[in-house]
Amino acid sequence: xxxxxxxxxxxxxxxxxxxxxxxxxxxxxxxxxxxxxxxxxxxxxxxxxxxxxxxxxxxxxxxxxxxxxxxxxxxxxxxxxxxxxxxxxxxxxxxxxxxxxxxxxxxxxxxxxxxxxxxxxxxxxxxxxxxxxxxxxxxxxxxxxxxxxxxxxxxxxxxxxxxxxxxxxxxxxxxxxxxxxxxxxxxxxxxxxxxxxxxxxxxxxxxxxxxxxxxxxxxxxxxxxxxxxxxxxxxxxxxxxxxxxxxxxxxxxxxxxxxxxxxxxxxxxxxxxxxxxxxxxxxxxxxxxxxxxxxxxxxxxxxxxxxxxxxxxxxxxxxxxxxxxxxxxxxxxxxxxxxxxxxx
Numbered sequence: 190x191x192x193x194x195x196x197x198x199x200x201x202x203x204x205x206x207x208x209x210x211x212x213x214x215x216x217x218x219x220x221x222x223x224x225x226x227x228x229x230x231x232x233x234x235x236x237x238x239x240x241x242x243x244x245x246x247x248x249x250x251x252x253x254x255x256x257x258x259x260x261x262x263x264x265x266x267x268x269x270x271x272x273x274x275x276x277x278x279x280x281x282x283x284x285x286x287x288x289x290x291x292x293x294x295x296x297x298x299x300x301x302x303x304x305x306x307x308x309x310x311x312x313x314x315x316x317x318x319x320x321x322x323x324x325x326x327x328x329x330x331x332x333x334x335x336x337x338x339x340x341x342x343x344x345x346x347x348x349x350x351x352x353x354x355x356x357x358x359x360x361x362x363x364x365x366x367x368x369x370x371x372x373x374x375x376x377x378x379x380x381x382x383x384x385x386x387x388x389x390x391x392x393x394x395x396x397x398x399x400x401x402x403x404x405x406x407x408x409x410x411x412x413x414x415x416x417x418x419x420x421x422x423x424x425x426x427x428x429x430x431x432x433x434x435x436x437x438x439x440x441x442x443x444x445x446x447x448x449x450x451x452x453x454x455x456x457x458x459x460x461x462x463x464x465x466x467x468x469x470x471x472x473x474x475x476x477x478x479x480x481x482x483x484x485x486x487x488x489x490x491x492x493x494x495x496x497x498x499x500x501x502x503x504x505x506x507x508x509x510x511x512x513x514x515x516x517x518x519x520x521x522x523x524x525x526x527x528x529x530x531x532x533x
Contacts, residue, residue: 222455222471226250230268234304238335247303255291260465261311262321278454284354285309286454286470309347361392361449365479372485383428390422392449399444404434435487444480
């Protein structure tokens with residue numbers, strides 16, 4: 190009868206929690222990770238698995254991020270203690286934090302979900318050799334001591350899934366797509382333009398373009414000719430260089446950049462190593478980039494048109510006429526001389 194009453198109480202607690210806690214828990218956004226945190230004890234949980242000798246205390250940072258202890262054989266931190274970033278947790282710890290409170294609902298009861306998440310973290314860290322010994326009494330709890338059957342139904346299965354977990358998050362990537370590196374002069378002769386380029390991005394919807402090595406008024410334009418530096422993934426752009434500003438060869442670097450966010454299990458350690466480390470779920474910003482180099486020489490045109498040199502042609506013509514006149518004069522003299530000789 191006592192066991193049945195406990196199960197009824199557990200069900201009532203769950204239903205009440207589902208009704209009262211109306212603030213959404215699913216998909217809670219993680220904050221960016223600081224280098225140092227200050228912890229705060231926010232709640233002490235009832236021991237739901239009997240005979241477990243360690244206290245279950247809920248911790249948060251001063252800015253509200255939920256934390257879980259990772260060293261079951263050490264002392265619990267105290268309010269206002271600080272801890273510094275130590276390392277990123279593995280895929281298993283990340284799995285637990287992503288699928289535990291407050292990121293996901295497990296039973297619908299916040300306190301029970303916190304309890305399950307904390308117990309799973311301790312058990313997993315022990316099983317994978319990353320922390321001290323977790324209670325065998327807890328691990329081997331029976332229906333007499335674990336009246337809500339949290340160990341077989343929730344905690345042990347989550348530990349198994351954490352041990353098999355892989356980080357499947359989409360990592361940000363970027364690839365710059367080009368169609369050559371030769372600039373061409375626009376029809377009006379005002380600009381040199383590169384071929385169309387684009388960047389294919391994953392983990393982000395947009396990318397930025399940065400151009401170095403051009404002239405003062407070198408710009409990036411989209412397919413409509415509008416100047417800009419931010420483009421949607423795979424949207425095309427050109428580099429435009431004012432022809433009047435280009436007097437020599439210019440080496441131009443086109444760099445495309447994007448940023449994406451992935452989640453990490455961040456582990457923090459206090460300066461006093463007799464106290465437990467803590468772990469929380471945080472966002473990590475990942476920056477990616479890709480680049481290419483272009484070359485352009487001022488004065489280059491698709492066709493070079495030779496303009497006639499009029500002055501030189503006039504001189505050449507005058508010289509030619511003079512030579513012809515002299516030759517004609519000599520011919521006349523010779524003809525006259527020969528005729529005179531025949532007459533005598």
